Amino acid sequence: MxxxxxxxxxxxxxxxxxxxxxxxxxxxxxxxxxxxxxxxxxxxxxxxxxxxxxSKEELLRAIADHALRGVEIPAATTNWQNDLKAVANAYRMLAHRHPRVFHLHFRYNATGPADHISSEIVYCALRQAGLADTQAAGLGLAFYAFVLGFALAETEGLLRPIGESEETELQALDAETYKATRALIPALKTLDPDAAFDDAMNAFISGVADLSRHRPDQSSLNPKSGAASH
Missing domain, CATH: 1.10.10 (Arc Repressor Mutant, subunit A)
Structure with missing residues (x-):
């Protein structure tokens, strides 16, 4: 046997x-x-x-990484903004292509070699933007939380124009208490997921750039560095 x-x-x-x-x-x-x-x-x-x-867990992790290998992730460039967009678009494409597999990417910090390739691009981009390593680490994970969450919401049907029944429900809300919600009904009826994704990515990138601009000058915080310059 x-x-x-x-x-x-x-x-x-x-x-x-x-x-x-x-x-x-x-x-x-x-x-x-x-x-x-x-x-x-x-x-x-x-x-x-x-x-x-x-184990079954090891196999599921390998399945998730196998799916990601089927999506092209462009190599890193000198443009950190475009690099972040390229990785984000790759994961969104993955969700569209394999919606039943995609949720596995929420389960593991990294699924394997393909995932590490993408995260290296993201971390390099955030450091290239001028963030401190502690910021790059936290915002790198936040980047994936946003991108994966957005893509999963799309696969579940959340990011789509509202239908007639949903419009009726919103119209029934109190006009004074829910003034902004009711004002957005026309926009929600014509919601464009691609435009929403682009806007969200641009907002994230603008936030990274702003955070980098307001990062304290490390040399000014180091007394030894200041003394050496005299």
Whole structure:
């Protein structure tokens, strides 16, 4: 029996398992995914799957990274603003392309090699913008929280023009208490998700630039640096 299992493990490549796992997850979603179903599709024992991936969590992390590898993330440039937009657009495209897989990117700080490539671009961009490392670390994670959240909201149907029933509900709100909400009804009826995403990204980038401009001059905070200049 052990000999047969060993031959089965050698007979299937890890990449083959991952390809099948991604296809199953992308079509059936997490509720329809299991190690047992995957093993049946690949034609191996479930333990063979766990021989290549030590746990279901490790496999799910690999599925998320596999999905990201299918989206082009341009290389870093000398324009930090464009680099942030390029990474943001890549993740938004990923959500549109694989909506059932996308939520896995919320589960892990990083899904693997492809995720680290994108985060390196983001961290380099924020440092290039002039932020301190503590700011770059925090805003780097905030950047992903915004981009992933926006893209997930799109896949769930939140960022779309409101319909007739939603308009009726808003029109029924008290005109004085909800003055701004009612005033925005025409804009909500014609909401453009692409424009909203661009506006949100530009606001984030403007905020980074403003934060960098108001960053204290580190040399002026260092007494030794000041003394050495005399």
């Amino acid at each position: 052990t000999e047969l299992k060993s031959r089965a493990r050698r007979g299937v490549e890890k990449s083959e398992i991952l390809d099948a796992a991604f296809t199953l997850f992308a079509s059936a979603g997490e509720q329809g995914f299991s190690i047992r179903k995957l093993a049946a599709i690949v034609g191996v024992d479930p333990m063979t799957i766990l021989h290549h991936f030590r």
